[in-house]
Amino acid sequence: MKTLLVGEYREGTLLDSTYELFGFAAQLGADTAMLLVGSDGQLPAYGGTLYLADAAVCGEYNPDLHKKLVLEAVQKENPDYIVFVHSSYGWDLAPRVAAALKAAQVSEVIAITPGGFEVGCCNAKMRRTVKPSSAKAVLTIQAGAFPVLKPGGTPQVQRLAAEGSAALEFIGYEPAEPKDVDLGRAEVIVTAGRGVGKKDNVAVIAALAKAMGGELGASRPVVDAEWVSHSHQVGTTGQTVSPKLYVACGVSGAIQHLAGMKKSDFIIAINKDRDAPIGEVADVLVVADVMQFVPKLTAKLAS
Amino acid sequence: MKLLVCIKQVPDLESRFKPNTEGSWFNEADLAWRMNEYDEYAVEQAVQLREQLGDSAELTVLSIGPDRVVEAIKKTLAMGADNAVHIQDPAAATKDPWQIASIIAAYAKDKGFDLIFTGMQSQDRGSAQVGVTIAELLGYSCATTLVGFAFDNGTVTAKRELEGGIKGVVKLKTPALVTCQLGLNIPRYPTLPNIMKAKRKEITALAVADLLTVEPLARTASFHSPAKKGGGIVLEGDVDNLVDQLIGILKDKTAVLR
Numbered sequence: 001m002k003t004l005l006v007g008e009y010r011e012g013t014l015l016d017s018t019y020e021l022f023g024f025a026a027q028l029g030a031d032t033a034m035l036l037v038g039s040d041g042q043l044p045a046y047g048g049t050l051y052l053a054d055a056a057v058c059g060e061y062n063p064d065l066h067k068k069l070v071l072e073a074v075q076k077e078n079p080d081y082i083v084f085v086h087s088s089y090g091w092d093l094a095p096r097v098a099a100a101l102k103a104a105q106v107s108e109v110i111a112i113t114p115g116g117f118e119v120g121c122c123n124a125k126m127r128r129t130v131k132p133s134s135a136k137a138v139l140t141i142q143a144g145a146f147p148v149l150k151p152g153g154t155p156q157v158q159r160l161a162a163e164g165s166a167a168l169e170f171i172g173y174e175p176a177e178p179k180d181v182d183l184g185r186a187e188v189i190v191t192a193g194r195g196v197g198k199k200d201n202v203a204v205i206a207a208l209a210k211a212m213g214g215e216l217g218a219s220r221p222v223v224d225a226e227w228v229s230h231s232h233q234v235g236t237t238g239q240t241v242s243p244k245l246y247v248a249c250g251v252s253g254a255i256q257h258l259a260g261m262k263k264s265d266f267i268i269a270i271n272k273d274r275d276a277p278i279g280e281v282a283d284v285l286v287v288a289d290v291m292q293f294v295p296k297l298t299a300k301l302a303s
Numbered sequence: 304m305k306l307l308v309c310i311k312q313v314p315d316l317e318s319r320f321k322p323n324t325e326g327s328w329f330n331e332a333d334l335a336w337r338m339n340e341y342d343e344y345a346v347e348q349a350v351q352l353r354e355q356l357g358d359s360a361e362l363t364v365l366s367i368g369p370d371r372v373v374e375a376i377k378k379t380l381a382m383g384a385d386n387a388v389h390i391q392d393p394a395a396a397t398k399d400p401w402q403i404a405s406i407i408a409a410y411a412k413d414k415g416f417d418l419i420f421t422g423m424q425s426q427d428r429g430s431a432q433v434g435v436t437i438a439e440l441l442g443y444s445c446a447t448t449l450v451g452f453a454f455d456n457g458t459v460t461a462k463r464e465l466e467g468g469i470k471g472v473v474k475l476k477t478p479a480l481v482t483c484q485l486g487l488n489i490p491r492y493p494t495l496p497n498i499m500k501a502k503r504k505e506i507t508a509l510a511v512a513d514l515l516t517v518e519p520l521a522r523t524a525s526f527h528s529p530a531k532k533g534g535g536i537v538l539e540g541d542v543d544n545l546v547d548q549l550i551g552i553l554k555d556k557t558a559v560l561r
């Protein structure tokens with residue numbers, strides 16, 4: 001079995017997530033080759049074949065050109081699987097490659113099972129096992145689902161030159177919004193999720209945070225609806241936190257949220273849904289309505 | 304200018320999901336349905352562009368699914384879409400993303416849409432494939448995960464959301480397809496007068512058999528609950544009692560209450 005792994009490179013740096021691809025390939029027990037649009041100064045620590053195209057020439061984000069490069073490497077390697085990280089780079093490029101090859105794509109793989117590839121569904125509440133029926137398949141793996149593996153060594157570089165015009169023009173990066181709250185220092189974080197119901201109810205969660213001597217956190221929908229400012233957002237597109245105590249109020253536990261808080265020492269979730277995926281990481285799941293439970297908890301703590 | 308937005312109807316995700324008899328997807332009985340959250344942002348962006356362009360533009364909504372999806376379609380008409388296409392398919396849930404994208408591309412290929420909007424992913428299937436695959440099949444340029452959108456003179460300026468809150472700014476020329484991320488805009492609620500107006504808008508029904516020409520590329524071998532892991536405690540029952548139990552645990556297990 002053979003995999004072509006597609007590494008990631010951004011703002012002049014090889015991304016660490018690239019090494020999760022090696023972790024996945026090792027679990028699959030597959031031979032590997034890698035394709036990277038990157039630079040000579042940032043080669044992965046890996047002794048196998050590396051198809052390398054120069055990001056300074058091809059652009060770091062240029063999906064039409066990157067697709068061509070992947071297809072060129074596929075032609076040379078004839079892999080069974082072409083594997084990406086399920087990231088803003090991977091979920092953007094993978095379907096383009098799959099369509100060109102008329103190959104199945106399995107998105108956001110979390111495990112390899114005898115029946116096929118395991119993926120989450122229904123907002124992470126359920127699982128599916130998916131089996132490609134095409135000869136080749138394109139996979140994206142969930143960030144953090146497979147171990148980081150640094151094979152070590154120096155790659156045998158085969159250079160790919162990219163040609164052709166792009167339908168899409170990359171203008172540049174815009175930095176993340178500055179954060180006026182540093183949740184990373186907080187020992188206690190009490191987070192408001194969409195389950196709090198409405199903007200006015202956020203005050204109830206903030207009051208619990210205060211009673212516990214902690215900071216207010218927020219899930220993304222609460223930020224998107226402008227109930228709480230972005231600087232309070234926890235998750236892949238917010239802050240990554242690991243306080244001594246994390247209290248998630250009306251948060252379902254989507255992967256992008258868990259990625260930002262699952263390393264907390266002790267996690268309490270308050271949710272009316274006993275099956276909410278937050279239960280998978282919570283030390284204590286209180287099955288209750290937040291608006292009934294939280295005010296009473298705050299009052300008891302204050303007294 | 305011709306605009307198309309693709310929407311999917313999904314179950315309320317706070318529901319309890321049980322496998323269907325084939326064990327390939329969930330049993331649809333007793334579920335409540337609504338529009339895929341990501342698609343609400345797609346519809347809102349398309350409606351805003353329709354308003355910007357005025358009467359020279361036409362916004363069509365498309366959804367593949369059983370009769371219930373007409374409810375979601377009606378909502379988009381009340382939000383401001385001009386007309387809609389319902390591709391009738393009681394078995395849409397068993398089709399893979401490749402087939403869904405192929406059906407939409409087969410419908411769209413001779414219609415001359417300048418700009419197509421989709422959600423970045425569906426909340427139930429979550430493949431994040433259908434939009435990009437439609438673009439590939441139609442030969443449109445495509446940008447994914449939009450948290451910013453502007454249109455001027457045949458060019459879309461899009462802000463893509465990257466990890467850690469960084470954004471990538473790209474420009475693409477029509478014909479193009481964009482996939483929309485949470486927070487792109489604030490989707491409007493349909494007003495009563497607009498709901499009434501929407502009743503006069505046309506919904507064309509098409510049979511899926513006339514548009515589907517490809518076999519699936521992947522198969523769902525099983526649909527199941529996650530293996531329960533972690534030794535977390537679950538507390539249930541009377542609220543006052545729960546408060547006391549939780550305070551007991553906080554005292555024992557954390558330093559928060561000294």
Ligand SMILES: Cc1cc2nc3c(=O)[nH]c(=O)nc-3n(C[C@H](O)[C@H](O)[C@H](O)COP(=O)(O)OP(=O)(O)OC[C@H]3O[C@@H](n4cnc5c(N)ncnc54)[C@H](O)[C@@H]3O)c2cc1C
Pocket residue numbers: 123192193194195196197218219220221222233234235236237238239249250251252253254255256257260270271272273276288289290291317485
């Ligand atoms: C690329 C990408 C990046 C993302 N980045 C982030 C990120 O950084 N951070 C983030 O949070 N999300 C992020 N998301 C969004 C994420 O996928 C989820 O949509 C989001 O985390 C859900 O927020 P939520 O749990 O508050 O809302 P929901 O998923 O709607 O969950 C609400 C929960 O509240 C419960 N509930 C409802 N009413 C009550 C009540 N009265 N009492 C008690 N419980 C109640 C429900 O049972 C449910 O479990 C990202 C998504 C994508 C695609």
Ligand SMILES: Nc1ncnc2c1ncn2[C@@H]1O[C@H](COP(=O)(O)O)[C@@H](O)[C@H]1O
Pocket residue numbers: 309310311312339341342345365366367368395400403420421422423424425426428429430431432433434
């Ligand atoms: N049955 C459908 N009908 C119309 N559009 C769909 C359908 N399924 C998916 N889509 C569109 O494709 C996007 C991505 O879906 P998915 O690839 O399933 O994650 C959704 O946000 C919708 O815009």
